[in-house]
Amino acid sequence: MKKALLVLSILFLTVSYGQEIKQVPQISVNGEGKVKVVPDQSTLVVTIETKGNNAKDVKKDNDQKMEAVLRFVKKMNLAPADYKTQRVSLNPQYDYEKKKHSYNATQTLEILLKDLSKYDELMEGLVDQGINRIDNVIFQSSKLAQYQSEARKLAMKEAKMKAEDYVAVLGQKIGRAMTISDNSQTYYPQPVYMAMKSMEMSDTKAPRETLAVGEINITANVTVSFILE
Known part of the structure; x- marks a missing residue:
């Protein structure tokens, strides 16, 4: 009988401990980092x-x-x-x-x-x-990997800043990150064609401009869960 009670007590403590781990207070936020680059x-x-x-x-x-x-x-x-x-x-x-x-x-x-x-x-x-x-x-961009790294760092900084803003109102602080999810997608802009400059419209032989390359928006998106202290 005593052994049975001991086993039940251990199980109860184990379940309680497991529940405490699952109920660790935390906050999940999204962060975005964006770097604008002129294509080369x-x-x-x-x-x-x-x-x-x-x-x-x-x-x-x-x-x-x-x-x-x-x-x-x-x-x-x-x-x-x-x-x-x-x-x-x-x-x-x-x-x-x-x-x-x-x-x-x-x-x-x-x-x-x-x-x-x-x-x-x-x-x-x-x-x-x-x-x-x-x-x-x-x-x-020939330096795509470098700019992607910069965008990821900016995304993490924004996520951390968001979390700090939210919990500061409650008088709490954020602790270490529990999980980090990368939701980034690489996007390449399609060509934007400009009308060719007609040489008949001007006596000067200026170089033609047949397209506008614009900018590449290199974006990183993350979801971060922080422990609350």
Whole structure:
């Protein structure tokens, strides 16, 4: 009987201790850190698309244009690691009205441009050599990891400041962090094109401006739970 009571007492103390741990007073807050950065490089995805009735001729024409494009890219002194073929396709297409087959060939090239001052020259040359589709332009920062680290630190500082503001009203203080959740997502802005300056509108030969790169908002979001003291 005494042993049974002893066992029950130990169980009661264990349960009580467990409940005390679960009921540790704490506060959970969100924090956001944002760093605005002017992009210094971009990734361009461009495509040559050719069509015709003969598969062999269509593919040959597409290959010749891509060969010219690659020669031009090399003349731009881009590092070999900064451009690559992303996709190649040759697909039959059927016109039900005319009851005829045709073929569509595409080759897609991905280019990392590390000097945005060469953007206009690169784009003009690509189009001149046969590129007839611009699939995507993404602006980036070469120091992305550094700015992400800065944004995370700012997010944690804001979370701590929020928690201190809340508990100061109650005459309490925050202790160590219990949990930290990273809710960050990386966002790359899409290109914002500006109208080309017409050379006919002005006698002066000013350099053209064909896009506005804007800024990248590098944002970090965290959720932090602090113990209350």
